[in-house]
Amino acid sequence: MIQTFRDAWKIPEIRRKLLFTLLMLVVYRLGSHIPVPFMNNEAIQQLFQSQQGGILSFMDLMSGGNVSSFSIFAANIYPYITASIVIQLLTIAIPSLEALSKEGEVGRKKIAKYTRYLAVALAAVQAIGYTFGIFRMAVTTTNMFQNLVIILSVVAGTALLVWIGEQITEKGIGNGISLIIFAGIVARFPRDIYASILKAAAGQVSWAWVVVFLVLAVAIVFFVVALNEGQRRIPVQYAKRVVGRKMYGGQSTHIPIKVLMSGVMPIIFAQTIMSIPSIIVMMSDPNSGAAKFITNWFTPQGDVGIVIYSILMMILIVFFTYFYTAIQFNTVEYSKNLQQNGGFIPGIRAGRSTSDYLNRTVNRLVFPGAIALAFLAIIPEVLTKFTGMHFSFGGTSLIIVVGVILETARVLEQQLLMRHYKGFLK
Structure with missing residues (x-):
């Protein structure tokens, strides 16, 4: 590198x-x-x-x-x-x-x-x-x-x-x-x-917690890299066709479906919704009965709230992961484009069967990614609550940092490959 x-x-x-x-x-x-x-x-x-x-x-x-x-x-x-x-x-x-x-x-x-x-x-x-x-x-x-x-x-x-x-x-x-x-x-x-x-x-705080945090930060980095790079490649075959005196098609390729296709957007959406109770408390009298009730039951600062917050946060992240993935990857349109260009997935009929197959594959692949994303998001809140240390090396921040580094590395790699330089990829 x-x-x-x-x-x-x-x-x-x-x-x-x-x-x-x-x-x-x-x-x-x-x-x-x-x-x-x-x-x-x-x-x-x-x-x-x-x-x-x-x-x-x-x-x-x-x-x-x-x-x-x-x-x-x-x-x-x-x-x-x-x-x-x-x-x-x-x-x-x-x-x-x-x-x-x-x-x-x-x-x-x-x-x-x-x-x-x-x-x-x-x-x-x-x-x-x-x-x-x-x-x-x-x-x-x-x-x-x-x-x-x-x-x-x-x-x-x-x-x-x-x-x-x-x-x-x-x-x-x-x-x-x-x-x-x-x-x-x-x-x-x-x-x-x-x-x-x-x-x-x-x-x-104990020095043992500092060491645990450092080890956990390194582990999260490796996990986030694997999550960002994880994908399933669905094989695609293009039929041969003759146009004039030339023959087109016949090559094989694949559709890369990423485990974390939605990126960090589900966390941002979920965090925005879950921040509403905290914002209500900040904009009202914090000593009032209603503010104390909201703080205890619906914010990470409450003893009961940290549990309810974590559960709702995970549910929202899973929901928004599927929602954002459906917006980004339209299986019906993808199936139509494949059919119009003479492409097909081996063993799957073109048209609706291809769309259904892609939809099933995406749903099965996205679920573990959504669960992993949800755990990464709540780890900082839980650790901050029970250790007293502000843990900012996990969740959303590391997903963004690692994702941007990988994206920038790919751009630089493309620039180098255009000039026949040996880069990151082997």
Whole structure:
């Protein structure tokens, strides 16, 4: 792998792309230290301490610490991701958008423009929720104009991140949006490691738990890699056909069906729904009877809530895994495309039989992936509850980190193979 990076660095074009990608990520990290005006950072830190291990900690982890510092990137890139998901779902439901998606490059640019507009609108909604909801106790404004400055700062930060992500995708190496999320999560790892060591040195937690966490982190990395790379290859044979004086087809190929086709999206969807009780508590009086009931029964901070939360979280992850996989892999359309191109699965009739076979195969393959994804998601919450340490090296964070590394490695591998360099793949 080291030799592959050396070979890539020797190629001027790839070297420029790598430097551009690193420069854009540096700009992102520098922007993470620009605070939003009219916000009391001490009040925000007190709120985080009172909600340690809750939804705010998760939001802060996924944003690279931008929420706890309330920088201009407090909303991060997630309004754009949410907008992309919404547009993708609407493309299936609205015929005009579906037709637009089939118009090639022109249609893709229009859909990308709609996604940006929706992302800005969602960022504005999130900024308003921060200003007048979750962080209302930290706002030090005296008039509506100053509130507007806070909202516009957060929205402008999201818009800048969208631009940075698109620039990395176009002129750099890898997917820009994924790399921004990756950089934010990785930036938190040294801080969490240092905090864990300090807790162990102060006697707040046992050193044995630190060792267990490190071993478990390595095991999760291997497990996530296997989960991301696991797939079943369904053989496909194309019939020979003569067109004019030439013969086409006759080759054999396969359909790669991944175990974790949906990626991390089911966790994000499930986490969003399960965060509603915590958000209700934060936006109300925490000492009220209703707030205490919700905290004890429906949040990870409660003794009973951690069990109910874990069970509901697993059910939602399994549901959304099947839901998102069905959106991504349409077995009916895939079967039609195979039949139109003269392809068939050996031993399976073309048409509906192929669609049913693919559907059964996907359902059987997705189930263990969904269960594994659910366990990875709840491990950090359970360990944080029963050990007192903030375990951020598992679940969503590691799935994203490992997935982005593998994706970027593939992109670099393709760049090298185009120039006949020996890369990662053997």
